[in-house]
Amino acid sequence: MSIDIPTICLTNIGPLITLSVAGLLLLLFDAFSGKAMKKAHFHQFSLVAVVIALLQTVWLWNRQTTDFSRMIYVDNFSFFFNVIFLLGTGISIILSVHYLENYRKNYGEYYALMLFAAVGMILMAAGGNLVIIFLGVEILSIPIYILSGLFREDLKSNEAALKYLLLGAFSSAFLLFGIAMLYGGTGTFYLADLAAFIKKSGMNGFTYVGMGLLIVGFGFKVSMAPFHMWTPDVYEGAPTSITAFMSVGTKAAAFAAFLRVFLEVFPTVRMEWDLLLWVAAVATMTVGNVTALAQTNIKRMLAYSSIAHAGYILVGLIAGNQLGATGILYYLLAYTIMNLGAFGVVIAVARKKDNYLNIYDYAGLGFQYPGLAAVMSVFLFSLVGMPPTAGFLGKFYLFSAAVEAGYIWLVIIAVINSLISVYYYLRITVIMYMQPAEADLGPVAMTPVVNATLIISALAVLLIGIFPGSIFQLAMNSVKIFGS
Amino acid sequence: MEIPISYYLILSSALFAIGTVGVLIRRNAIIIFMSIEMMLNAVNLSLVAFSDLHRSIDGQMLVFFVMVVAAAEVAVGLALIYVIFRNKGNVYVDELNIMKW
Numbered sequence: 001m002s003i004d005i006p007t008i009c010l011t012n013i014g015p016l017i018t019l020s021v022a023g024l025l026l027l028l029f030d031a032f033s034g035k036a037m038k039k040a041h042f043h044q045f046s047l048v049a050v051v052i053a054l055l056q057t058v059w060l061w062n063r064q065t066t067d068f069s070r071m072i073y074v075d076n077f078s079f080f081f082n083v084i085f086l087l088g089t090g091i092s093i094i095l096s097v098h099y100l101e102n103y104r105k106n107y108g109e110y111y112a113l114m115l116f117a118a119v120g121m122i123l124m125a126a127g128g129n130l131v132i133i134f135l136g137v138e139i140l141s142i143p144i145y146i147l148s149g150l151f152r153e154d155l156k157s158n159e160a161a162l163k164y165l166l167l168g169a170f171s172s173a174f175l176l177f178g179i180a181m182l183y184g185g186t187g188t189f190y191l192a193d194l195a196a197f198i199k200k201s202g203m204n205g206f207t208y209v210g211m212g213l214l215i216v217g218f219g220f221k222v223s224m225a226p227f228h229m230w231t232p233d234v235y236e237g238a239p240t241s242i243t244a245f246m247s248v249g250t251k252a253a254a255f256a257a258f259l260r261v262f263l264e265v266f267p268t269v270r271m272e273w274d275l276l277l278w279v280a281a282v283a284t285m286t287v288g289n290v291t292a293l294a295q296t297n298i299k300r301m302l303a304y305s306s307i308a309h310a311g312y313i314l315v316g317l318i319a320g321n322q323l324g325a326t327g328i329l330y331y332l333l334a335y336t337i338m339n340l341g342a343f344g345v346v347i348a349v350a351r352k353k354d355n356y357l358n359i360y361d362y363a364g365l366g367f368q369y370p371g372l373a374a375v376m377s378v379f380l381f382s383l384v385g386m387p388p389t390a391g392f393l394g395k396f397y398l399f400s401a402a403v404e405a406g407y408i409w410l411v412i413i414a415v416i417n418s419l420i421s422v423y424y425y426l427r428i429t430v431i432m433y434m435q436p437a438e439a440d441l442g443p444v445a446m447t448p449v450v451n452a453t454l455i456i457s458a459l460a461v462l463l464i465g466i467f468p469g470s471i472f473q474l475a476m477n478s479v480k481i482f483g484s
Numbered sequence: 485m486e487i488p489i490s491y492y493l494i495l496s497s498a499l500f501a502i503g504t505v506g507v508l509i510r511r512n513a514i515i516i517f518m519s520i521e522m523m524l525n526a527v528n529l530s531l532v533a534f535s536d537l538h539r540s541i542d543g544q545m546l547v548f549f550v551m552v553v554a555a556a557e558v559a560v561g562l563a564l565i566y567v568i569f570r571n572k573g574n575v576y577v578d579e580l581n582i583m584k585w
Contacts, residue, residue: 131542131545131546131549134549134553135549135553138553138556142553142556142560145557145560145561145564146560149564149567152567153571155568155572155582156582158564158567158568158571158572158580159568159580159582159583160583161564162564162568162577162580163580165557165561165564166507166513166516166517166520166561166577169561170507170520170523172553173500173503173524173527176524176527177500177526177527177530179546180527180530180531180534180546181530183534183538183543183546184493184533184537187534187537187540188540188542189542189546232583233583236583237582237583300583
């Protein structure tokens with residue numbers, strides 16, 4: 001008897017290898033280097049790893065293949081998401097450095113865990129097998145549980161981490177039960193085989209239950225109502241740099257897996273999951289936006305806004321056509337940049353030990369720090385979805401996809417929700433420019449690198465909003481795999 | 485005599501349901517954690533049963549992954565619960581309410 005060893009090509013998982021090895025090396029350095037070496041170089045090292053991974057990703061452009069016995073998809077869809085994840089990780093690392101030094105928490109393991117989380121994200125977007133997607137979810141989540149509890153002495157941080165851990169583990173149990181049921185109904189974990197099976201023999205009881213449980217599992221991760229309850233608490237309690245990282249990374253990764261599984265495996269039974277997601281999307285947008293109106297803590301407000309944005313992205317998923325998928329990719333890229341930018345400003349204004357997180361602490365920022373207030377306004381306008389920012393076009397693509405697919409009412413509700421969101425985003429702009437500062441704001445510690453990052457992000461938000469062509473083409477290319 | 489697949493599934497669903505109820509109604513973080521473990525093991529049981537049904541090894545392979553993941557989650561979870569106990573003196577989840585739920 002002979003055993004065929006499958007051929008594998010390691011360059012296909014180049015970014016994964018780079019990030020994992022860099023994470024492990026960081027842990028070793030942290031353990032064995034002297035005190036002086038510590039702190040200074042960890043973030044540079046991890047940034048270099050992210051950049052190398054990005055270059056390796058670029059090299060993978062336009063391959064249409066699978067590898068590791070069809071476990072991993074190497075296609076433009078995973079390419080696009082790799083870019084989003086690595087961008088998000090890189091910007092989060094830059095924003096973290098100063099923040100952590102304030103807390104004297106600039107540990108090596110922080111960056112190592114961030115890199116591991118990025119590995120999980122990439123696996124979620126690239127997984128061609130439900131096992132890989134499950135492992136991706138866990139590789140992403142476990143580091144983030146630890147990172148949210150980074151401030152061990154702070155009860156808020158403890159609370160956030162425990163809530164996230166308990167609810168995250170609870171939701172992965174549902175995801176896993178869904179995977180088991182799909183396996184029971186079809187006898188395979190491969191997405192392609194699942195799709196072929198469902199196309200040929202239709203759904204059966206097991207696959208219905210499995211599909212429902214998958215919606216619950218992914219719903220938790222993207223903070224879809226009614227599974228959004230953890231989001232505000234975790235976002236408020238976790239270190240701000242981690243809040244920034246998970247608000248974009250986890251969401252993008254979960255949507256990548258959601259999109260891939262539902263558009264590849266269940267396109268023939270659209271009718272069954274459409275209505276469910278329709279209700280969930282409306283609830284998500286409404287709950288997120290209406291509750292955000294009442295928030296005075298800016299982290300909590302951005303948490304509710306991130307719930308609302310999950311609702312907008314669900315609109316694209318419900319539309320389920322090419323334009324919808326393209327819109328989701330475009331929107332996630334724009335959301336990554338604008339949300340990280342907004343959190344960057346929040347970190348800068350909060351200063352030592354997060355003392356200034358109330359929205360009224362922003363009073364007078366426009367006069368004392370015009371630059372900071374200007375970039376914040378760009379990010380906020382983009383989060384509202386005003387032209388000519390990237391947020392506007394993202395929403396435009398998502399909503400026009402839904403119109404094309406015939407969901408007029410959904411779009412009307414989504415637009416009304418966008419209007420509600422104008423109030424709480426622009427309130428901050430108003431406070432920044434129209435209200436005098438109650439006291440001198442004092443020095444806002446900004447490093448040149450952070451400055452440059454914020455400015456480039458703000459320019460990028462404007463640029464891809466005014467000239468969306470190339471990004472739109474790229475996103476369109478990336479979703480060609482979902483033929484429909 | 486062969487045991488039909490439905491027996492396994494009923495047992496596994498029952499365990500999963502007991503775990504879910506446990507997570508929802510208990511207030512001690514450690515008990516909640518045990519309930520989550522029970523849910524994961526219920527999944528393992530159904531995976532093994534399905535694996536036997538389909539005569540394929542994939543399901544049993546996933547069981548090992550689930551065990552590893554569960555162990556990692558427990559390691560992190562117990563560390564967090566320990567830290568909270570040190571800061572607060574108890575681990576009741578309903579008393580973790582600095583931020584409103």
